[in-house]
Amino acid sequence: MREKILKFCLTSALLLGLPLANQAVAGWHTATGSAGITGSIGEARDAAVNDAIRSLLLKKGADVQIHQVYRNGALTRDSYSMRNSVPIRKLIVLEEEKTSNRISVRIKAYLQDQGYDQNKCSTSRIRKNILPLRFRFLDPQAQMGSSGIDQIGKELDRLIYSEIAKNPSLQIKPVSLANLNINGYANSDIHYQRDNMYNLAKQNESQYLIIGNINSVSSSEVGNFITKPFYNDTRTIDFTVTVYDAVSGELVMNENYQGEADWPFKQGEYVNLRSDRFRGSPYGQRVQDLCQRAANDIIQNLQCLKPSARVIEVEGDDFIINIGKSSGLEKDLEFSLQQQYQGYDRQGNTFEKTEDAPGLYRVVNVYANTARLRPVSLQDNILNVQLDDIVTLTDDEEMP
Template sequence: MKSFLSLAFAGLSVTALLTFSPFTKAQWYESTGHANVQNGDTSAAKSAAIKDAITQALVFSGARVSSVQTLVDGVLMQDQLKISSHGEIQKIELISENKYDNKFAVTLRLDIFSQTEQCPQNSFNKFVAVTQSQLVHREHAKMGQIFDVSKAISKNIFTSLQKSKMSAVPIAYYNNAISVDKYFSQQHDYSNAQLEEISSRSNAQYVLLSQITSLSTSDKLNNDYAFWQDEAYERSYNIEFALFDGTTYEQLWQNSYHTQAIWPFEKTTIVDVNSDRFWQSPYGQSITDINQSVSYDIQAAMACLPTQGKIMHMENSKIVINLGKAHGLKKGQMLSIAHHNYLTDAAGNVMPHTITTLNKIRVEQLYQQTAVAVSIDDKPLPGVQINDVVEIISQNL
């Protein structure tokens, strides 16, 4: 069975964005992809699950891929992936496939030929606060009375990031609505204080903001004279994202996504956006598919970002920092210290400013979210103070 599938998947090819150097190696990865079965179409669900499994493996391996062609059930399918990494798939084996609760799961084993030289930051976890998305046009939620959709979509994005289990670790911060429109304006006159507050309250270095720009519906698709048919409308889903560093307030990534799908509910039906009925509908599934792509894009964008923390407490040569096991720290890890300061430009804008010091510290005691570190020579650290920035500088212990 495996040998047959290996031949069947021989049609899978990966087009790399960069030319491979001789310093590459092959490595086996195992990943499981999931997809919902729509209208009993298990073949389409299987293809979607295979794509999901392949994408997960590529992102996890650090492959820089522009497009993937897969041969599924004898049909050549082309899928454009928005992933930035280096790699090439040599072989795919099907480990298992399973249909359960109207879902399809496929587990694959992939031999990925990737460059050995990857950014060391990818070995450490970066926490990102997933905030509640803002609905720009509330009138778009009138059909179905889906005014709570912002929170439901943000929860769906959080779940997608959580399931990817890569270096970007989501922190739920979507219970309360926040105003985000200024973060997406061309003037960039957003609130640094708000970013810092979100980062501090969630203990997340990075902050993900989003706004839903359209949930508009088209005219009814079916004919009024076809009274025996259920009402059907086409509804759009347009959303924008921006990723910020909660310490430097710098915008690190921004992208927009859009799709449309059938809204299968009657015009006057009130739809619960937290129900399976909504999320298993063609429209809900289209949102999930977009959010899955978003999660992979965010993981790729954050893979090589630094893992930084802050000094929370000091006592002689010992320092308590807000990084721990959950971030990938190990006992003996080396970190640098930078002073956190602010500069004011001619227009009165306050900008963060960090000055890297010569001080180095070593992790001595390790906890889940915090750690105790000491200076490498066990002497007091001159000029170091609470809220100074610490950054991992050594992967090797």
């Protein structure tokens, strides 16, 4: 069933400050959102509008933590971590499409620029290079329950990574089949994997790695031998997304996503995960909702981080880095330099250490995938800049 509605023109009494990055945002903007119907239709409609608001803000470079902001036809003021003063002045729900399991909406929002902080999240203008790794089952036990949906990893790849690719702040590479054997636990020791992560990212000209682990997709019977005919079996979906800065080796994000929903298919039946039958099922809806949440969390965590790049060639006082116009780089941006050294402990084991070099380096020429940097002051110039040294956009750099 399809319903088209023209509703909710919110007046200034419902103004809500929603933070956006340094972009020309004033005016009307449209976005779409959707949510599964797991409770009441009203709750699903609110969740769909919230999803559209989140999508709009993230695409405009927002640095925002969004919880529940739209309730019963009104924007709420107390649900945001607000960072600056770009408000939604009006919100109109243009269309609503409802099926038996899902609601989709298209909204139009008027964003008004009122002299917000020009430096807030300015780095969203430079696209970060991301290498996604294929979702894999955490271990053989996790895979045991995947009968009928053993290709669920590829579907998670498609749903999450295709959503990230829509964001202009992020540049996502083709999915890598590499297996780093990282389990995604925040407290796990990944020191021995740092070289592998760095080399993999280097080969693919990326700064960040996304690693997905599937923890469980097991099914469960519901009811006893008397009541079982009246209920569908249920199935869990449980996966972890881990994001690393492969240049620094730092953990950026580690989040777990899990849910359970009715599984209306026969036990052991092969299910086409791209079919309308699966996507329209309660389980398919739950998978889509969790993937949307995961993609939004990744975008929020990455788009406002400072981009880094590697030195790939040294020419006198100048050097070349491995990002350029394709990443949104522009002339006159300034970077700091970090030099990497190899040290030795008392047992003779090697370890990497990084030191901040004095001085700044300015972009003087920008090419398709590279750029030339030159010292701002020759007095602070490091004479021994080496290949694979790292440069990072300065904190106080203003985007033109």
